[in-house]
Amino acid sequence: MIRIKSINYEHAAQRRTFVGVVYSRGSKEIKETILNSLDRRFSKLHREGRIHIHDLEAYGQTYNCLTPNILQSFPFKSFENYSEFRKILELFNYYKYIIVGLGNEQSGGIGVANFDEEVEILYTKLNIAKNEENFKFLQDCIDSFLKWINEARDRCGQVQYYVTLNLGLATGEVSRFVTSSVLRCFKVSDYIRPNIIFKLKNGINHKKEDKNYDLFQLAMDCTCKKMIPTYFLGDSNHNLTIDPFKIALMGCRSKVYQNLHGEDTTIGRANIVYNTINLPRIALEINKENSSLSKNEKVRLFKIKWGEIAEVVKDLLFDRFYKTCELDVDDLTCNLQNNLMIKDLSKVDSLEEVFKNGTLSIGFIGLSETIELLTGEKFFTSEENHEIAIDIVKTMKETIDNYRKKYNMNFSLLGTSGEFISGRFPSEDKKYFSHPLIDKEFYTNSFHVDVDSLLNPFDKLKYEGPFHKFCNGGCISYVEFQSAPLNNIEAISELIECAIKRDVNYLGFNFPMDCCKDCGTTGTFDNCGKCGSTNILRIRRVSGYLEDANFFTPGKKAEVAHRKPNI
Structure with a gap:
């Protein structure tokens, strides 16, 4: 008999329930069936821990994550006979309906690109008066919405929905009230969800003379207590050409923006498929088979071997992409009925017309361990090793860009977060190798410096900053505080300015809570x-x-x- 407590979960959002046990058991069987059905080139790399096929149970069954276009087909007519209070209430019920629908139709997270602006547009088009009574009820509904996101564990009977609200740019009266309410409610509550991303941009909220500067101050005050919000840095050099209203990030760091088949935007677009390559594994093999090589020769060989694996991963992504495109449009009921994607599913001949606007991402994990294995030193201990690390990631990005040009598909490079694989990869590597870097039982996320580096925050951002521009599929840098920097807005502000100077894309702050x-x-x-x-x-x-x-x-x-x- 299978006991509830016997189930090992793959991420921290899961909880033990009967339905969750049924799902987990079924998911395990489905994963094995899918692995057995794949081209042996693909399954072998996954089984040996050289790569990880994310959300394996969803292979060919659905896409990953989506930033839905809520506005293009919002059901305004169904609101016509409602009172103003009912309109506000049902507006947020609609968001819940979309979150539940997508949460059980896709494998990944749900992002809202401009939550503040969206609510104002809907509020205005629904002809709701801007008065004190309505604003008070609007605030209550926002609080209730946040509470629901924290408590609803409906997905697969065990998991909360991965929801990210991007906000901070809209300057209208209702928009500003929405942003203020979200931040104030989050700060004084015990909520830990949703992920909130404050989009920072000169001329809107970054400088004292900007209209929404007060909201930026409020956001930083909330961060000081709750670690949330995190910050999209629209004034970093590689983000300067991006329209901040058209981009949104997922809390996990996924970034979908450039589009070879239409407008550069995040809204209505998805990450369709992604895999992650185990970088330390390549370095471990090189050291075992070619221990006498010089540092530069090892790095050269590493690039070659990574390229060989990337070729297989590219083929794997195509295989999964086209299998997913074979779905019928009515397999994606929520998307079909609510017209949430960049193209109307009811008007396309095949899902490929829609999904080609999405991204196919190749991720990486363990750059820090990799450089140490290849050179004998950490990449943040010398400028030479730092340049080697940058060169490796630059080479990865060049390969990705070549795929984009050759196949006319939206390939991207992802600095993987690796919740499950940070432990899975060293566990697999331990079967073949012995090394202290494996014995610590985790690999460092993406290009991050070691979590115990003890670098001061300015040096940490200096070393991580140059990698951000290469990771067009998403990345983040974190600064770790010893304790909550309560009321220390100046510290948060100074680090944000440093991050912008270092060309950081997305910035977060951590501390034990x-x-x-x-x-x-x-x-x-x-x-x-x-x-x-x-x-x-x-x-x-x-x-x-x-x-x-x-x-x-x-x-x-x-x-x-x-x-x-x-x-």
Whole structure:
């Protein structure tokens, strides 16, 4: 008999339920069936831990994540006979309906590109008066919406929805009220979801003379207490040409923007498929087979071997992409009925017409370990090794760009977050190799410096900044505080300015956040200083989202144990 507590989960958002057990058991069987059906080139790389096929159970069944276009087919007519209060209430019920529909129709997250602006457009078109009474009810509905996102565990009977709200740019009265309400409600609550991304841009909210500068201040104040929001840096050099209203990020860091088949925008577009390559594995093999080679020769060989794996991964992405395109449009009921994608599913001959606007991403993890294996030193300990690391990622991006040109498809390079694979990859590598970097039981996300580097935050951003422009499929840098920087807006602001100077795309701030379940005291502690309780909720960030540390995967638990503050 299968017991609920016997199920091992792959990410921290899962909880143990009967329905979850049924799903997990079925998912495991489906994954094995799919692996057995794949071209052996693909399945062999996955089974051996050289690559990871994400959301394997969804292979050929659905796409990954989507930023839906809520406005293009919003059901205004159904609201005509409602009172103003009912219109506000049903507006947020519609968002819930879309989240539930997409959450059970796709494998990944759901992003809202401009939550503040969207709500104002809907509010205005629904002819809702801008008065104190309506605004008070609007705030209550926003709070209720955030509460629902935190508590609803409807997906697969065990998982909360991965929702990201992008906001901060819209300057209308309702928009500003929405942004202010979201941030104020989040700050004073015990909410850890949704992920909120504040989009920062000169002329709108970045400088003191900007209309929404006060909202930027409010956002930073919220970050000081709750780690959220994180920040899309529209004034970083490689983001300057991007229309900030047309781009949105997922909390996990996914970025969908450039489009070979239409307008450059995130709205209505999806990441269709993505895989991640295990970089340390390549370096481990080189050291074992070619230990006498010079550092430069090892790096040259690494690029060749990565390129060989990337060729197979590219073919794998195509295989999954075209199998997904074979679905009928009515297999995506929520999208079909609500016209959420960049093209109307009811008016296309095949899903390929829609999905070709999405991205196919090749991710990577463990750059830090890789450089140490190839050179004997960490990449943040010398300028030479830093240049080697940059050159490797640049080479990856050049390969991705060649795929874009050759196949006329939206390939992108992703700095993978790796919640599950950060532990899976070293576990697999341990079967073939022995090395202290494997023994620590996790690999470092994407191009990040080691979590225990003890670099000051300015140096951390200096070393990570140059990688951001290459990762057009998404990336983030974090600064780790020893404790919550309560009310220290100046520190957050100074680090944001440093990140912009270093050409960082997306920036977040981490710190341990503990809460006594018995008396509600918050801080950082093993035992509650007020009541002495050991019944402590420990919130930490994992793969972009805040979660209860008790539910982390083994790899992420090992990583958290190694984390050291930058400030």
